[in-house]
Amino acid sequence: MKIRATARRPASGSGTGKRRRSRNKNKRSSGTRDQRGSLLYQNGYEAGFSTGAAEGTAAGQAGYETAWEGTSIIIPTYNKYGYLKECVNSIREYTPLPYEIIVVDNGSTDGTEAFLRSVAETGRVRYKRLGYNAGFAGAVNQGLMMARGSTVLLLNNDTVVTRNWLGNMLQCLHSDPRIGIVGPVTNFISGDQLVEKKYRNLNEMQRYAAQNNQSDSSRWETAERVTGFCMLFRRDLLDRVGYLDEGYQFGNYEDDDYCLRVGMSGMRLVIARDTFIHHYGNRSIRDFGPAYQEVNERNADFFSEKWPSRDALLTFARGNPELHAKAADFYPSHHMVHGWNGQQYWLQSGLKHPLIVQAGERWAGPSTLLSLRDLRSCVTGNPMTLNEVETAYAAVCGQQGEVAEGQLLRDAEGVCYQIILGARRRWTSDYTLRFWNFVHRPVREWGTWPEAARHAAEGLPLIAAPVLKAPNL
Structure with a gap:
């Protein structure tokens, strides 16, 4: 080995022990280098693995919708x-x-x-x-x-x-x-x-x-x-x-x-x-x-x-040949929703607003589970604080004056609507009201409707989202 070839040879017979010590020293030195090399390899592997995992996750997310x-x-x-x-x-x-x-x-x-x-x-x-x-x-x-x-x-x-x-x-x-x-x-x-x-x-x-x-x-x-x-x-x-x-x-x-x-x-x-x-x-x-x-x-x-x-x-639908709607277009306004990852959004007037909460804050009202696919189909608006959401919710609970955006109405025949972007949106069924947890919200009866609400155009109906039982959709 090179190490032995370059070591100084002792002059006396007592050098045998020294030679052994020299060999042991070289072994220890070699072992130290091996340990350092192993450590460097491990650090490099872990760094490479972390980088590769992050890049792979990003690539997977970017390619998720690539057909x-x-x-x-x-x-x-x-x-x-x-x-x-x-x-x-x-x-x-x-x-x-x-x-x-x-x-x-x-x-x-x-x-x-x-x-x-x-x-x-x-x-x-x-x-x-x-x-x-x-x-x-x-x-x-x-x-x-x-x-x-x-x-x-x-x-x-x-x-x-x-x-x-x-x-x-x-x-x-x-x-x-x-x-x-x-x-x-x-x-x-x-x-x-x-x-x-x-x-x-x-x-x-x-x-x-x-x-x-x-x-x-x-x-x-x-x-x-x-x-x-x-x-x-x-x-x-x-x-x-x-x-x-x-x-x-x-x-x-x-x-x-x-x-x-x-x-x-x-x-x-x-x-x-x-x-x-x-x-x-x-x-x-x-x-x-x-x-x-x-x-x-x-x-x-x-x-x-x-x-x-x-x-x-x-x-x-047949009476509107230019109709090109997506699931989110049939969902109500002024309501909290969430995906399986727990992120909450406030639906309002066709947009989903990410909810921002501070430590100790929590939305106390109902929240409905939507698939991540449905959430992606909703246009994202500006984030809203919990205080802003609570203020928006309180505004739809009034019973007098002009009809507020997001307010519930019930006509003389018992049909419920929600005002969204100025249009009357019909709830398709009692089940739909229950699905979105709207059954206990204040409703303005026909006799209190202002004239503008009675003549508002009727928009797309409001339907229930699909029931999801798996935690990964």
């Missing part, structure tokens, strides 16, 4: 491994266009997880396993949060796709920017998407679909409803309309709810009759047995409670 040019196919599943495998295999066989598959597993116990691990290794398939049954809406929302495609497709796990299925639907969707959702026809469904079954097995089905699935714009028709077993939309529709409502249990009616919100935003729903896929139908929800009817009735009641005037809302 990948392809279709994110979201499949919620629960204990139907055989159907799921058949569905995934059919996508692989009949989808030459760019796509990714996102499977959200509602806590299956039948081997689904092992299958998902195996297909994830081959690419194009990502999955998220939930430790509970979040239902159709809950699972779809998790998939929507994961989706990176410029278009998104919701697909039941008990479907078998066919030749040209995705290409035909994409062609329909991109033919008109006013088209919000496109759905195919199938053999097992309620409503206008049902067609007569003309085959006895899947081989015959694929031959039938190959004949049917010839792109033909004359076979695209506007509809009031597209069912959630297969619905295609652009990514930006999610930014406008938001997530599915998780107030619907397990399945049924959450797709009707979503379609209604899409229609109210000014977008069209279209059935592409030049696209057929096979649907076994209700395979997961049948596992509920007799409880299925109870769940279905509960969801039907929730839909009716939330949307008692569905037809009137759609008529209003």
Whole structure:
């Protein structure tokens, strides 16, 4: 070694001990250098890791809204491994266009997880396993949060796709920017998407679909409803309309709810009759047995409670062909909201104002949870202090004089409104008032309305935001 070669050799035999001490000294010196090197390496690693983590987080946040040019196919599943495998295999066989598959597993116990691990290794398939049954809406929302495609497709796990299925639907969707959702026809469904079954097995089905699935714009028709077993939309529709409502249990009616919100935003729903896929139908929800009817009735009641005037809302939207609204445009004013991260905002006159509180201060009134996606769709105004918010709230509680911005009114027929930017905004239901915690606010009755309020133009209706149960939306 170099160290021994350059050391002074002792003149006497007693130098052997010295030589050993010299070696030990060199070892200690070497060890010290190693320790210093290790420390420098560790410090450099930690600094690099911290910098890399910060840069990675910033890049991830910056790229969160950057869409990948392809279709994110979201499949919620629960204990139907055989159907799921058949569905995934059919996508692989009949989808030459760019796509990714996102499977959200509602806590299956039948081997689904092992299958998902195996297909994830081959690419194009990502999955998220939930430790509970979040239902159709809950699972779809998790998939929507994961989706990176410029278009998104919701697909039941008990479907078998066919030749040209995705290409035909994409062609329909991109033919008109006013088209919000496109759905195919199938053999097992309620409503206008049902067609007569003309085959006895899947081989015959694929031959039938190959004949049917010839792109033909004359076979695209506007509809009031597209069912959630297969619905295609652009990514930006999610930014406008938001997530599915998780107030619907397990399945049924959450797709009707979503379609209604899409229609109210000014977008069209279209059935592409030049696209057929096979649907076994209700395979997961049948596992509920007799409880299925109870769940279905509960969801039907929730839909009716939330949307008692569905037809009137759609008529209003059709009567405004230039309507291009987003979810936040249907939310009330003078109310506190928050995201799952805890940040509170004061909604007022179409803006969200970040709430600034000092140590020991706290907003004592109600606050409503919104998804971060919905919050991003709200235009941000100047921050407001707690004192400013309390002053703004107090201003809407008066019962005399001119009507204040944000004040609640009730007409002679019992319909409630809120004045926002000079327009009368109708509350769509009692449920909506309860959702936003407005039921205990002071209301000016018809007899106290000033003339200006009675003749104010009617603006967009006020609706409830979707119920969210997961803490990460």
